Amino acid sequence: MERLRRPSLRDVAERAGASVQTVSRVANGEPNVTDGLRHRVLTAMNELGYRPNAAARAIRRGAFNTIGVVYHDLVSVGVHRSVAAISKSAADHGFATTLMPIAVTSSQAADGAFMRLGEMAVDAIVVVLPERFKAIESLHIPPGVPTVVIGPPVLAGAAAVDFDQQLGARLAVEHLLSLGHDTVHHIGGPASSYAAESRLSVWATTLRGRDRPLPEAPRGDWTPASGYRAMQTLLERDRPSAIFAASDQMALGVYRAVQEAGLRIPHDISVVGFDDVAEAAMYAPPLTTIAEDWAELGRQAVQAVLEFQAGATPPSVTLPTRLVARDSTAPPTGHRS
Template sequence: MPSDHARPRKPSMQDVAQLADVSVQTVSRVLNDKPNVSEQTRERVQRAIQELDYHRNTAAVALVTQYSKVLGVVDCGMDRTGPYETIRAVHRAAHEAGYFVSFAHSPSLTAASVRSVLDSLLEQAVDGIVFVAPHYEALSVIHDLKVSVPTVVVAPSTRFPHHTVELDNQATARLAVDHLVSLSHRRLVHLAGPLDWVDANVRMEAWYHRVQRASLPVLPTFVGDWTARSGYERGRQIMREVAPTAIFAANDQMALGVLRALAVDGYRVPEDVSVIGFGDVDDAEFYSPPLTTIREDFDEVGRQSIAMLLDLVRGDERSSVLVEPELVVRRSTGPAPMPGA
């Protein structure tokens, strides 16, 4: 006799079809977001799915279609705002495209660690994988991996040949420098992020190129670690050693620290020193003063990453994609102080 504690049978597609009074083929069309289903029928099927708490057997779907409708996302060992927002955006874009997401975090950047999380995703028969990889070490590991499914890397493509989605760092530097030059600034300093991060290096190189192209004096670059504390410490050092009229911080958190350092040392922003950040975090407009910054469109990064990956899954080649940044002008930048003022 069956046990009283036998596990209840999971609802099937046939159960959904019976409750919604439609065919199994109609349920399948609704699940796969196919056309030729009336809105009334679609709503009836969706109500039946919710009432039965029906979930597709992705393994069975994969056997029939050769696609699991599951994508993997690998976080290569970071805990900063930019990569976190990128992962969220990729996750949203995948769901909008009708895919489930299996997320894996690599606790270190060793080949063994990344290989382990990759294998865990491949065991789930994912259709493709997005790597969010801000470090040179992570890119090196990914480059050496043999991956049996299509992959997209969210990182600058300057060192390794991958299908990549990246922010246009040349445009970032152009927006920052040109904005400051338009305000008559000539002594500009860049506060870079840690140089084992690819974006930090590429952004710094782009900054130097744009400063030289504008025929401005090339002042030393200072390096922080993305935190507000490092922005504060480097900000005080910058004013002691270089005394620029404008500072471009490689992220908004460091810009926050710079603003605090300037206030502590008696500098007015923007009357004495202008400050630009990068990222346009949610609180940037509430800094004191509200922060001028370069906005990265994380949602567009997510959409482009998933669009490229799905093209690769279907066998269509895609070149790398650059996502354009946007200058957001607030009150932390203003005209350069007059000499001798």
């Protein structure tokens, strides 16, 4: 079957009784076209089913209104919510998003993703960086492509947007200590994670600064199952009175292990999470946690892209975190009146 030819600018011009240059100006939304002529051209476009060539227009303008997003996976809550926040804010500013997952957090994999995005013609690249890239200093940002990192400012030439992981971890530990707990046990995230390492480091520093015992901290992989196993390990050693889990998902596993041990939250063990996932308020009891404003993270990432496009060098931005106190924390039994 013969392929139907797409209508051209010339076809529209003939139908509208206008010049090709006028049709081009209308297609590109340019001024200096009378209302009557613009109406005739738009009517002709609709009648013929003409669609402007977006790629050609982008090349002429030097802008594609597309942001490429590089990420490792969507398993962790942080990555999932980061990508969602960026996509939402990008759409609010008239940008499409092209997602580019990479199988492993290596510089070679990231460089390959950058190259593919460059070939797909994007205006900027946002890298969601929850994990430590091997040899990150060897990453090659495509020349002339603005790049924003969601994570710590570790990539030369890129703007960075991140949450204040240190503030959040300190708030979690200090909250439990202020309730009267002698120390706080920690269930850490994977060692490959920037966020997990920051939370663990601040937990340890805060306890040392208060001359409190520093217990051994088992690690999980952000999942409820890993939090469950880590809590079982802690219960086998002794019975901690306060737990700071590096994520709400791992805190959910803590809940199950505590329940199976015949103990109660917060009567026997207080628990604080991190992330404030939508389900945290529905845990039984509702989970005290550290909240992060993911919508603002998306807005700041896209704002950095806009500043790059305007020729400015956007600063790195650190967004605050805050404690959301719910019913999973209380003074230890001996301190209650």
